[in-house]
Amino acid sequence: MEAAVAHSVAALGAVTGRDWTKVRAGRLEWDCRETAEHVAGDLIGYAAQLTGRGRHAYASFDFSLRADAGNDGALHVISAMGALLAAAVRTTPRSVRAFHPYPFRHANREGFAAMGVAEVLLHTHDMAEGLGIAYEPPDGLCEFVLTRIFPHVRPGPSPWPTLLWATGRGELPGREPVTAWRWYNNPVLRSERLDLEGVTPAVAASLSLAGDGGFTWAGGAPADGTRVGAGFGVTQYEEGAYRPEWGMYVLVRREDDLAVGAMGFHGAPDDGGRVEIGYDLVAEARGNGYATEALRTLSAWALGQDSVHAVTAVVEEDNVPSQKVVTRAGFTEVSRQEGRITYELRA
Known part of the structure; x- marks a missing residue:
């Protein structure tokens, strides 16, 4: 988790001087500022699920960045929320499962870790695409996600293009484009x-x-x-x-x-x-x-x-x-x- 966040922050830190509210995040409907807020919210939300151990619904709270938090502040919050999720994963017993809807209405600590890493990698890609900067995470992080919450996806020639294809963000030779997708936690x-x-x-x-x-x-x-x-x-x-x-x-x-x-x-x-x-x-x-x-x-x-x-x-x-x-x-x-x-x- 920390490695994914650190890699994301390093890439996006080079363009914090730009107005993220004026740039759409890749193919998303959100601008880059909204996307950063979404990532931070998902990370703290997953941490809350694990520590609260709710079995039937999401923890009942909302998350938002303060209006006076600049882009550097947004990245700082993402780092902090990522650290909280990493701590929750490390301290949650192996057998604990908490609510997540896809597809069996629960996930364990590895599932929440993989979902958190996926949120960071994929939405950093979206923001980088919108901001016109290069971004490619390490293969190990992509494999971590694919082998835990994308069990139905046949491995491709390289993990990052495979993850992008599996989430409708790219193409792979010989495979039809993906137009709808879900990740799958284990039953x-x-x-x-x-x-x-x-x-x-x-x-x-x-x-x-x-x-x-x-x-x-x-x-x-x-x-x-x-x-x-x-x-x-x-x-x-x-x-x-x-x-x-x-x-x-x-x-x-x-x-x-x-x-x-x-x-x-x-x-x-x-x-x-x-x-x-x-x-x-x-x-x-x-x-x-x-x-x-x-x-x-x-x-x-x-x-x-x-x-x-x-x-x-x-x-x-x-x-x-x-x-x-x-x-x-x-x-x-x-x-x-x-x-x-x-x-x-x-x-």
């Missing part, structure tokens, strides 16, 4: 004892490369199947086929915030309304009914979507514990082939 489902936290491309990349994905794992590390599944998620992201609600979910035990396994879909529903599910638990968490509980929750969510008529699971014939999990969750056997059993749960 979270709740069962009796677990939070099922949707995995972002950033988390999938970490898990696939022997990282922890930002979680503390029971037993110290995720199971091998979780790492394999995360690798599939990375591939889907690189191909532009990743959808957070139809990807992997990490199973987090609420009582101690420990990750006990992962469960997820192999992809979005097919044309017949069928979606396949898989799962894996760390050895230390097995035998407690977590897999069954999570499977019931995730399957019920899937069958509640108009596009899904059946959830399937494929289990090896010699994997008796996994067979018990799916049958306890209400699945029934539909076929056996080459040492594997296919189970199905229908709406």
